[in-house]
């Protein structure tokens with residue numbers, strides 16, 4: 001049993017992680033400023049005496065006695081992280097410094113939720129951890145991409161300078177129940193549009209690719225990484241290597257929902273990466289991890305979730 005702090009614990013991934021770690025018998029502090037997270041995601045955990053919900057913003061210092069920190073706080077959807085880009089970069093930089101300071105004082109292990117966005121619009125395919133990426137430092141995605149890159153730098157510098165126990169997970173596109181209705185990312189958008197029989201909004205020509213990991217698989221990878229031997233710090237890719245075009249995903253979701261929706265094509269947002277697929281050899285070798293949920297069963301579980309909350 002450990003005392004575990006989860007920042008961004010009321011968000012999509014954070015709420016699944018809170019539930020899993022609580023069920024394993026740990027004491028959880030779930031910290032969130034509720035920018036994109038919601039109490040609804042963790043309402044069923046409130047009242048459990050091992051679960052504590054704290055409204056706090058990680059750009060301010062936070063003091064507690066903990067054994068492990070999962071630093072997930074940061075809006076992840078492009079529309080949300082671009083809403084207040086300065087706040088986004090402060091969250092990744094000042095927020096991560098605050099969490100590293102806490103880890104240092106408590107001698108806690110800290111895991112940083114990094115992202116495939118550190119590879120930018122990648123010139124190497126599939127992406128391996130040794131690739132340094134192709135990131136625009138002054139574009140509309142930079143507040144997120146460069147913020148996350150700087151957070152990785154802070155992690156390794158605290159490790160080298162102060163011997164902090166760190167873990168860096170490079171998370172690739174993850175989906176599942178509890179994504180917010182207004183999240184704006186592709187899987188939730190397409191499912192909601194399909195369930196409402198509204199047009200499916202494909203950006204660009206839909207030939208760009210992503211690789212989608214079901215949330216339960218990701219949570220398993222994060223926990224294995226956190227509890228791996230101290231000398232394995234990452235960065236390590238966590239994602240599902242099966243690659244899809246966005247147009248292909250739109251068609252699959254129309255089929256799985258039996259929807260009457262048609263596809264409409266909208267302009268491609270600036271700096272939208274053309275392709276993305278994780279090489280997960282490192283995760284397989286070091287953590288004995290690979291995702292087990294195929295796209296159809298993951299999508300069906302997510303469709304059921306949105307079906308129930310949309311009440312249609």
Ligand code: NAD
Pocket residue numbers: 007008009010011012013014031032033034035036037038056057058059071072073074075076077091095113114115116170171172173174175
């Ligand atoms: P999310 O937006 O659902 O969750 C983020 C949570 O952090 C929310 O609950 C939000 O309210 C909270 N938050 C934001 N800024 C905060 C701050 N300053 N202080 C305290 N709380 C704050 O997104 P998610 O998909 O659950 O992503 C979780 C983490 O995983 C993020 O760090 C994200 O960058 C990373 N990640 C996610 C994906 C993905 O596909 N879901 C991919 C790569 C990386």
Ligand code: UDP
Pocket residue numbers: 077078173184185186187189190201202203204208210246268269272273
């Ligand atoms: N996308 C789309 N329609 C939408 C939402 C997203 O075609 O309604 C595209 C988007 O342009 C990108 C891909 O789907 O090419 C994944 O977008 P998302 O915002 O989910 O994640 P990210 O771009 O950060 O990988």
